[in-house]
Amino acid sequence: MTKSGKLLARARLMEQNESLFRCPICHGEIKVDEGKSLLCTNAHRFDLAKQGYVNMLTAPSKTKYDKRMFDGRKMMNEAEFFEPMLSRVSEMICQWQEAASKPKVTLLDAGCGEGSHLASLQERVGRQVQADVLGVGIDISKEGVLMAAKNDDANLWCVADLAKCPFADGAFNVILSILSPSNYAEFERLLSDDGILIKVIPDKDYLTELRSVFYAESDRREYSNEQTIELFDHSFELLKQERVSYSVRLNPVQLEYLVHMTPLSWGAAEGQTEQALDLGISEITCDFTILVGRKKNK
Numbered sequence: 001m002t003k004s005g006k007l008l009a010r011a012r013l014m015e016q017n018e019s020l021f022r023c024p025i026c027h028g029e030i031k032v033d034e035g036k037s038l039l040c041t042n043a044h045r046f047d048l049a050k051q052g053y054v055n056m057l058t059a060p061s062k063t064k065y066d067k068r069m070f071d072g073r074k075m076m077n078e079a080e081f082f083e084p085m086l087s088r089v090s091e092m093i094c095q096w097q098e099a100a101s102k103p104k105v106t107l108l109d110a111g112c113g114e115g116s117h118l119a120s121l122q123e124r125v126g127r128q129v130q131a132d133v134l135g136v137g138i139d140i141s142k143e144g145v146l147m148a149a150k151n152d153d154a155n156l157w158c159v160a161d162l163a164k165c166p167f168a169d170g171a172f173n174v175i176l177s178i179l180s181p182s183n184y185a186e187f188e189r190l191l192s193d194d195g196i197l198i199k200v201i202p203d204k205d206y207l208t209e210l211r212s213v214f215y216a217e218s219d220r221r222e223y224s225n226e227q228t229i230e231l232f233d234h235s236f237e238l239l240k241q242e243r244v245s246y247s248v249r250l251n252p253v254q255l256e257y258l259v260h261m262t263p264l265s266w267g268a269a270e271g272q273t274e275q276a277l278d279l280g281i282s283e284i285t286c287d288f289t290i291l292v293g294r295k296k297n298k
């Protein structure tokens, strides 16, 4: 597809789904205007960028994520680093769809980064269920969303603030929060009454090989997700809690990307990153807990 053809297709997809949106400034309804921008009833306008995403931030933001980190995450996805975890999440969405039998499933990835988790899940679920499956990815990092839009044509991508999501109440059947912070008040508002929230968090052995280098002398060496689970359980009705652990073989290039994409390395002292790479680690432990919840009292 040519660049302008791609953009037109994206505008059409947005038009077909304009009812999902609401203005992040005035909460008014949104329509696609001339295939070029999203326009609310009070004339707040958000242009479709030529790469095919919409920036709906109401104030500029600075994030710690840079392009190198997102390149790293994309590469780790290609190395199937997240594969067993994503496969399990996909099964959970399919199970939900089988029970709910919706003609259309809307997925929100809240904190989509460079988009590869959502693109992969939308594709898997779409293959397995008798329903249209649309993914919408948001992230506060323009860098990430731009990569997502460049790499994927099937879903919608927005730069947006998790605290001011530019979407209508109950717009989504499934909300995904994968290794990313949550805003439970917004999740509650955005999730349909029969929908599910799926949150993936690290469990205690996640990246244990790196943790022992970066946190060798610190009490952060031991990681616990108990507080995160408690908060989830406090905000949503916890339906399922499942641990997924496995190890992945990495070549040195992949290991280098992993080291740079992990927040573990952000506060690292000089030399620690190199030290981690010099150790010649070839297997890395992935250890996640998947939490599934629904709205309380529904």
Ligand SMILES: [Zn+2]
Binding pocket: 023, 024, 025, 026, 027, 028, 040, 041, 042, 043, 044
């Ligand atoms: Zn508005």
